Amino acid sequence: MTEPRKLLQGSTGDWEVVVGLEVHAQVASKSKLFSGASAEYGAGPNENVSLVDAAMPGMLPVINRFCVEQAIRTGLGLNAKINTWSRFDRKNYFYPDLPQGYQISQYKDPIVGEGEIEVELDGGETITVGIERLHLEQDAGKSIHDLAPNESYVDLNRSGVALMEIVSKPDMRSAEEGAAYFSKVRTIVRYLGTCDGNMEEGSMRADVNVSVRRPGEPFGTRTETKNVNSIRFTRQVIDYEARRQIEILENGGTIDQETRLFDPKTGETRTMRSKEDAHDYRYFPDPDLLPLTFAQEWVDEIKASLPELPDQKKHRFMDEYGLSAYDALVLAADKEKAAYFEEVAGGRDGKLAANWVTGELFGALNKAGKDVDASPVSASQLGSLIDLIKDGTISGKIAKDVFALIFEGEEDGDPADIVEKRGLKQVTDTGAIEAIVDEIIAANPKQVEQVKEKPKTMGWFVGQVMKASGGKANPQAVNEILKKKLGVE
Numbered sequence: 001m002t003e004p005r006k007l008l009q010g011s012t013g014d015w016e017v018v019v020g021l022e023v024h025a026q027v028a029s030k031s032k033l034f035s036g037a038s039a040e041y042g043a044g045p046n047e048n049v050s051l052v053d054a055a056m057p058g059m060l061p062v063i064n065r066f067c068v069e070q071a072i073r074t075g076l077g078l079n080a081k082i083n084t085w086s087r088f089d090r091k092n093y094f095y096p097d098l099p100q101g102y103q104i105s106q107y108k109d110p111i112v113g114e115g116e117i118e119v120e121l122d123g124g125e126t127i128t129v130g131i132e133r134l135h136l137e138q139d140a141g142k143s144i145h146d147l148a149p150n151e152s153y154v155d156l157n158r159s160g161v162a163l164m165e166i167v168s169k170p171d172m173r174s175a176e177e178g179a180a181y182f183s184k185v186r187t188i189v190r191y192l193g194t195c196d197g198n199m200e201e202g203s204m205r206a207d208v209n210v211s212v213r214r215p216g217e218p219f220g221t222r223t224e225t226k227n228v229n230s231i232r233f234t235r236q237v238i239d240y241e242a243r244r245q246i247e248i249l250e251n252g253g254t255i256d257q258e259t260r261l262f263d264p265k266t267g268e269t270r271t272m273r274s275k276e277d278a279h280d281y282r283y284f285p286d287p288d289l290l291p292l293t294f295a296q297e298w299v300d301e302i303k304a305s306l307p308e309l310p311d312q313k314k315h316r317f318m319d320e321y322g323l324s325a326y327d328a329l330v331l332a333a334d335k336e337k338a339a340y341f342e343e344v345a346g347g348r349d350g351k352l353a354a355n356w357v358t359g360e361l362f363g364a365l366n367k368a369g370k371d372v373d374a375s376p377v378s379a380s381q382l383g384s385l386i387d388l389i390k391d392g393t394i395s396g397k398i399a400k401d402v403f404a405l406i407f408e409g410e411e412d413g414d415p416a417d418i419v420e421k422r423g424l425k426q427v428t429d430t431g432a433i434e435a436i437v438d439e440i441i442a443a444n445p446k447q448v449e450q451v452k453e454k455p456k457t458m459g460w461f462v463g464q465v466m467k468a469s470g471g472k473a474n475p476q477a478v479n480e481i482l483k484k485k486l487g488v489e
């Protein structure tokens with residue numbers, strides 16, 4: 001039995017948290033899983049509804065080949081087994097936003113079986129999380145209860161939209177691990193382009209299963225919190241549920257296996273339905289659909305066409321550019337960020353490029369609430385700025401100023417021209433620097449006395465000279481000249 005990774009302290013001893021996630025990812029497809037209606041987000045109510053989606057009598061579902069391909073791609077990205085024979089089942093329940101009276105899903109024979117992925121945690125540690133399965137299913141429509149006091153409305157635009165449900169093994173052991181897993185799954189599907197990962201638009205959400213146990217004991221009873229639509233909320237749900245369950249157990253109570261809902265306003269979960277009123281879905285194979293079969297050659301072809309995935313990219317960044325695991329992870333986590341970085345780093349000092357991209361650029365983008373695609377400083381401009389630092393034309397400090405000017409829209413074009421135009425070139429001419437140094441030494445006799453006792457105070461002189469030069473003096477030259485003139489070793 002392996003040692004527990006992480007423990008939570010209760011009032012009567014330690015507890016281990018166990019987490020498993022069911023992630024629903026909408027397939028990035030123009031049309032729905034079994035009809036030709038548009039799957040686009042944001043259309044007017046019931047604009048994207050075909051006769052199949054509205055479950056008109058006599059309509060028959062026809063499988064969307066593109067959606068099947070995306071499920072296979074995703075399965076391959078999760079290092080999972082692809083089942084060339086799978087089957088669709090009917091999951092029966094009544095709800096006004098489900099006109100068929102059942103959801104077409106996959107139950108016993110999903111298209112993707114077991115797999116596993118690597119998940120990086122904040123401290124640089126990596127865990128492996130098992131994938132139980134991935135299956136294809138239809139989304140339901142949406143009931144709207146708050147438009148009129150005495151009526152409910154139904155919007156069937158989402159009815160029939162293709163979802164991939166990715167079920168993890170109960171392999172996570174903390175809120176951090178659960179959140180990091182969700183984030184990694186999102187990164188993978190975005191890399192593959194099989195789901196846009198847009199949580200605000202509902203393209204991705206998770207059912208979060210949480211239980212607690214004493215270290216070494218069998219799994220405890222779990223609760224499932226439905227439709228959690230952000231990574232931050234996932235973390236909150238796990239923290240809250242773990243604490244709630246520990247408190248109940250420590251007070252001699254038991255955990256009900258139940259479905260719960262998360263309230264983002266309070267950060268708490270509450271009961272939605274308990275196991276006693278759990279649905280009996282009466283799953284059975286959908287007689288309208290043949291089993292789904294395809295050739296292994298098709299899977300091999302898809303595999304050969306996969307893009308470089310985040311883990312591969314991360315390791316390549318470490319090897320090729322000498323980046324730390326952390327920098328490589330941050331840069332590889334997002335396809336657009338990675339591409340930007342590679343354009344900056346090409347033919348240059350990779351570490352310096354990584355520092356500028358993760359530091360200055362990401363900082364400014366974050367503050368401005370902009371994506372890297374919308375960066376006012378292009379990768380080629382940032383690359384040129386780095387070249388200007390490297391060849392001694394400007395200092396790092398001036399480079400930051402020029403970066404800010406371009407980012408704020410006050411300047412644009414070639415950074416070398418901006419430096420020229422604004423007279424920002426570094427002063428390496430020792431004569432000019434010596435003149436400034438002499439002036440400052442003459443004006444500050446007290447500090448000159450002090451620096452003889454405390455050589456460390458020379459930093460004050462460096463600051464003064466840099467200021468007097470408008471930040472343009474070459475810092476190395478300034479240091480050398482000051483040392484000589486002040487007699488500091």
Ligand code: ADP
Nearest residue numbers: 018019020021168169170209210211219220222
């Ligand atoms: P269901 O179909 O009822 O949702 P599954 O067996 O498919 O049940 O499991 C759903 C999710 O619950 C999976 O992600 C799994 O990892 C997780 N899970 C199962 N047992 C536990 C447990 N004891 N604690 C936490 N999560 C669990």
Ligand code: MG
Nearest residue numbers: 022207209224
């Ligand atoms: Mg479930």
